[in-house]
Amino acid sequence: MAVYTHLSAENLSGLIAHYDVGELVSAKGIAEGVSNSNWLLETTGPDAARVDSPHGSARYILTMYERRIKIGDLPFFLGLLDHLSAASLPVPRTIHDRSGAAFRMVGNKAVALIEFLPGVSVDRPTPAQAHSVGKALAGMHLASADFAGTRENDLRPSDWQALLGQYTDSQLAQIDADLPEFIEAHLPRLMAAWPDDLPQAIIHADLFPDNVLMRGNAVSGLIDFYFACKDMAAYDLAVTHAAWCFDRTGEHFDAAVGLALLEGYAAVRPLSAAERDALPILAQGAAMRFVATRAADWIDTPGDALVTRKDPMEFARRLTFYAEHGAQAFTI
Amino acid sequence: MAVYTHLSAENLSGLIAHYDVGELVSAKGIAEGVSNSNWLLETTGPDAARVDSPHGSARYILTMYERRIKIGDLPFFLGLLDHLSAASLPVPRTIHDRSGAAFRMVGNKAVALIEFLPGVSVDRPTPAQAHSVGKALAGMHLASADFAGTRENDLRPSDWQALLGQYTDSQLAQIDADLPEFIEAHLPRLMAAWPDDLPQAIIHADLFPDNVLMRGNAVSGLIDFYFACKDMAAYDLAVTHAAWCFDRTGEHFDAAVGLALLEGYAAVRPLSAAERDALPILAQGAAMRFVATRAADWIDTPGDALVTRKDPMEFARRLTFYAEHGAQAFTI
Numbered sequence: 269m270a271v272y273t274h275l276s277a278e279n280l281s282g283l284i285a286h287y288d289v290g291e292l293v294s295a296k297g298i299a300e301g302v303s304n305s306n307w308l309l310e311t312t313g314p315d316a317a318r319v320d321s322p323h324g325s326a327r328y329i330l331t332m333y334e335r336r337i338k339i340g341d342l343p344f345f346l347g348l349l350d351h352l353s354a355a356s357l358p359v360p361r362t363i364h365d366r367s368g369a370a371f372r373m374v375g376n377k378a379v380a381l382i383e384f385l386p387g388v389s390v391d392r393p394t395p396a397q398a399h400s401v402g403k404a405l406a407g408m409h410l411a412s413a414d415f416a417g418t419r420e421n422d423l424r425p426s427d428w429q430a431l432l433g434q435y436t437d438s439q440l441a442q443i444d445a446d447l448p449e450f451i452e453a454h455l456p457r458l459m460a461a462w463p464d465d466l467p468q469a470i471i472h473a474d475l476f477p478d479n480v481l482m483r484g485n486a487v488s489g490l491i492d493f494y495f496a497c498k499d500m501a502a503y504d505l506a507v508t509h510a511a512w513c514f515d516r517t518g519e520h521f522d523a524a525v526g527l528a529l530l531e532g533y534a535a536v537r538p539l540s541a542a543e544r545d546a547l548p549i550l551a552q553g554a555a556m557r558f559v560a561t562r563a564a565d566w567i568d569t570p571g572d573a574l575v576t577r578k579d580p581m582e583f584a585r586r587l588t589f590y591a592e593h594g595a596q597a598f599t600i
Numbered sequence: 601m602a603v604y605t606h607l608s609a610e611n612l613s614g615l616i617a618h619y620d621v622g623e624l625v626s627a628k629g630i631a632e633g634v635s636n637s638n639w640l641l642e643t644t645g646p647d648a649a650r651v652d653s654p655h656g657s658a659r660y661i662l663t664m665y666e667r668r669i670k671i672g673d674l675p676f677f678l679g680l681l682d683h684l685s686a687a688s689l690p691v692p693r694t695i696h697d698r699s700g701a702a703f704r705m706v707g708n709k710a711v712a713l714i715e716f717l718p719g720v721s722v723d724r725p726t727p728a729q730a731h732s733v734g735k736a737l738a739g740m741h742l743a744s745a746d747f748a749g750t751r752e753n754d755l756r757p758s759d760w761q762a763l764l765g766q767y768t769d770s771q772l773a774q775i776d777a778d779l780p781e782f783i784e785a786h787l788p789r790l791m792a793a794w795p796d797d798l799p800q801a802i803i804h805a806d807l808f809p810d811n812v813l814m815r816g817n818a819v820s821g822l823i824d825f826y827f828a829c830k831d832m833a834a835y836d837l838a839v840t841h842a843a844w845c846f847d848r849t850g851e852h853f854d855a856a857v858g859l860a861l862l863e864g865y866a867a868v869r870p871l872s873a874a875e876r877d878a879l880p881i882l883a884q885g886a887a888m889r890f891v892a893t894r895a896a897d898w899i900d901t902p903g904d905a906l907v908t909r910k911d912p913m914e915f916a917r918r919l920t921f922y923a924e925h926g927a928q929a930f931t932i
Contacts, residue, residue, distance in 0.1 A: 294813075295720050390610065
């Protein structure tokens with residue numbers, strides 16, 4: 269959470285002059301996004317010059333892509349926002365510049381101007397909120413069917429294996445003494461059992477509560493699509509389940525939140541029997557995906573860095589839960 | 601620049617329920633404030649419940665005081681905002697809770713809700729912008745005359761001496777080989793020449809461009825009053841001059857910006873002959889104040905920390921400029 273690059277008011281004003289959004293009124297660097305810098309901009313709005321709307325005002329998120337995200341993937345990510353927004357999903361649209369471009373370069377970094385959506389991210393979702401999130405996720409899967417873009421998932425089971433394979437057991441054991449054995453006990457088993465014939469969609473793949481904006485029990489925004497890719501729709505539901513239905517540590521599963529999420533999803537996009545049957549394995553895989561990326565981040569981040577490292581064991585606990593109680597957890 | 605504390609949407613909603621500002625619509629942690637955490641909040645507004653204003657919306661800055669600022673000083677700082685705002689200066693007012701309190705405690709930390717003002721901070725002020733800032737600063741000095749609160753300046757020449765006296769010459773020389781000699785050459789001289797009979801006011805004492813919000817050439821906000829105190833009005837003008845009239849490194853003085861700042865100030869609050877005569881010394885002192893605090897921060901911050909250290913020598917160069925050209929720079 270940081271703003272990695274300084275953009276002066278003069279830089280920002282020069283940048284938005286390429287867009288039909290009016291003049292800059294306010295700019296605040298915001299503490300969101302791990303691999304991006306973000307600013308909340310207020311402008312006089314696209315209609316500012318109109319006599320009947322002299323006091324217009326509009327808000328946007330300006331994102332600068334600092335690392336991790338490949339510029340070649342931006343047309344997919346930004347086009348997906350436009351596609352989902354046009355399908356009336358609560359997804360911010362990309363503001364295009366006057367030449368029609370979805371992103372521009374500032375120095376050697378890409379920036380995009382994105383619609384601001386109201387709402388707040390909840391820390392402890394209620395069942396009613398999880399129900400809304402399930403519906404929104406299913407709506408996204410359905411609406412993505414006619415989206416022309418595609419992107420491969422670069423965090424599939426073989427990628428988890430490659431990621432974890434970079435480290436020795438003794439490096440992994442420094443995170444937690446049980447971690448090497450845990451990976452050995454579960455990863456080969458999950459890779460062997462991983463389904464490959466379930467219905468696919470464009471999936472969000474990272475729909476944690478901080479990537480959902482809510483107003484009361486309603487979803488007002490799905491944001492941060494920078495892991496979106498084509499993969500099994502039910503896997504996305506499993507990722508969302510792992511992200512929404514436990515306390516942070518992964519020690520406590522909230523069955524009511526879990527059931528509401530599944531029911532909300534199925535109300536919009538009914539699950540096939542094969543998808544239902546696969547959910548326990550998919551959820552264990554979802555947990556392993558975060559064990560793998562968190563373990564890599566942990567080892568690559570010095571312990572005395574100011575960045576807070578996220579504990580991989582929080583997702584190891586979820587995996588254990590799904591291995592033991594998955595069938596039950598996914599019975600609607 | 602960071603958000604040091606996590607406040608959940610649930611925490612924030614609970615907090616603002618104590619204020620007459622409506623319901624929470626949006627909350628973004630913002631990258632402002634070195635010793636505070638700040639959030640930009642949007643609410644449905646105080647009139648949200650009124651039938652004739654169903655779509656009200658209002659914005660506020662929520663500040664959590666993390667360190668440095670003493671809770672005992674908050675009534676002064678927050679009362680000053682209210683006083684200056686009531687005097688029609690572009691200063692954000694404090695939003696008081698329903699019991700009338702200017703701040704509340706969240707755990708062991710104080711928080712205040714402050715009016716949001718539009719505008720952006722410029723990096724390279726123009727003469728027209730500096731003129732506006734001079735006028736706003738003078739207006740603040742005049743309006744503070746009937747403010748009941750007061751606070752001693754804890755960064756006077758003897759404080760600079762005490763701060764620098766904590767470090768050995770070899771520690772200071774690690775910042776810059778010339779720094780120990782520079783301090784020895786100037787600090788005793790400035791302390792001996794420091795005036796004590798100039799008109800006093802409540803001064804901002806830290807009015808850098810990032811503490812001023814502008815819309816075009818107009819000042820839309822003076823913010824971050826957490827160094828405000830009672831001291832010589834002309835010293836505040838000298839601090840502002842040192843902050844606005846040089847490039848970042850202190851190598852290049854912009855005479856047109858300097859002249860515009862002085863003229864803007866004097867147009868609202870004419871300077872006495874004694875104040876004019878003292879400006880070269882006061883400006884050297886202003887520069888030494890930032891040499892002292894930046895040197896202390898430099899030595900106290902590890903070189904490999906993620907926090908960017910500010911180079912004290914940028915203000916040593918300003919001091920040298922004022923020592924050599926101060927009389928000229930302050931001739932209107």
